[in-house]
Amino acid sequence: MTTAHAEAANGTLPHEPEKATLEGRNKVLAFWLFLGGEAVLFGTLFATFLALRxxxxxxxxxxxxxxxxxxxxxxxxxxxxxLTSVFAIQAMHRNRPAVLRNWLLITVVLGLGFLGLEIYEFSEYIRHEEFGMTTSAFSSAFYTLVGFHGAHVAFGIVWIGILIAQLSRKGLNVITAPKIYVSAMYWHFIDVVWVFIFTVVYLLGKVG
Amino acid sequence: MTTDQQTPQGGVKHRYRHEGPQKHIVVFIFSIVLTLIAFAAVAAGGVNASFAVILLLVMAVLQVFVQMGYWMHLKDKGHMLPILFMIGGFFVAGTCIIMSLYWVWWD
Incomplete structure (x- = not known):
């Protein structure tokens, strides 16, 4: 604690700045508890989808x-x-705010690309396939599960976007670092959920 | 990763060895390969359906394990509570899924 504050005061950043303060460590730990809750939430949506597919x-x-x-x-x-959000955190650990910001920007742009594809996909289904929210139990379960994941991506884009703005205003320190670290954890978790979605919804949907 | 060295003044000097990107690029390539196997098995067709289900689920679980271990640092020291939280979350999620599948198939 004291070394972390001393290092922060004289302009150097402690190693692993997200865990340098008690508040930072608590934030990371509590975020894991939140991710456990998210796993339950997506689990119930997967259960509904599998039952109604x-x-x-x-x-x-x-x-x-x-x-x-x-x-x-x-x-x-x-x-x-x-992967780019892993590189962002590695840049943060090396105390390179400009590199960190660039990797976060690339992450956000890729997130927007993913969201664009999903919006295109949903609009194709609705316009050309007559596959709307109320078409069938399968369609309701599909839009709820995949749409909920898409909403998480959209939230992540807004969140990381705000953190980029805060990073350029307040700089990289022991207060901003835990926020950035936690947002990267969130982004990885979104990718982990997508692994199950493309497997269970799309690939198993093709297999039958 | 820290290696502490005693300085002549008696203080402790911290020297940090930052991990490089290599490990994470290996995880990335591994994830791509697992994803390709899963997509190829479905796109090629002709794969026995029940074998495909097992293959796809194994590919997904492997990928999730590797990504959570390396990218979310669950394999690092001091992650007992996060691992416990995730096991708890996945346990409840798995119970929900098994319950609803049993409910639908039980007839």
Whole structure:
């Protein structure tokens, strides 16, 4: 604690600045508890989807609907964005705010790309496939699960965007570092949830 | 990673060795390979359906383990409570999924 404050005072950043203060360590630990809750939340949505995935009510089935190239592109974009947020945290540990900001910006741009693909996908389903929220139990479960993940991506984009603005205003220190670290954890978790979505929803939907 | 050295003044000098990006690029390539195997198995078709289900789930779980271990640092020291939180979350999530599948298939 004292060394962390001394280092912060004389302009150097402690090693792993997100864990240099008690508040920072508490923030990281509490965020893990939140992610445990998120796992339960997505688990219930997956449970609903798995129970209802074959109830198509004479509407489109998963096999007719999904196009794998689009899903593969979205998967690749999100995976790369998870790697760029690792690089952001590595730049933070080396006390390079400019490099950190650039990696965060790339992460946000990739997140926007993923979101764009999802919006395109949903609008295609609604306009050309007559696959809306109320078409079938399958469609409701699909839009709720995948849309909820998309909403998490949108929230992450806004959150990291605000942190980029705060970073340029207040600089990198033991107060801003835990916020950035926690947002990177959130982003990785979003990618982990997507791994289950592309497997369970899209690929298993194609298999039948 | 710290290596503390005794300075002539009697103080402790901290020297930090920052980890490079190599490890994370390996995790990234591993994730890409697992993803490609999963997509290829489905795109190629002709794969036995029940075998495909097991293959896809194994690929997903492997990828999640590696990413949570390295990118979210769960394999590092001092992560007992986070691991406990995640096990708790996945346990409840898994219970929900098994329950609803059993509910639908039990007939």
């Amino acid at each position: 074959n109830q198509t009510n004479e509407g489109p089935t998963a096999n007719e609907l999904f196009h794998l190239p689009l899903v593969a592109a979205a998967t690749f974009i999100l995976l790369v964005s998870s």
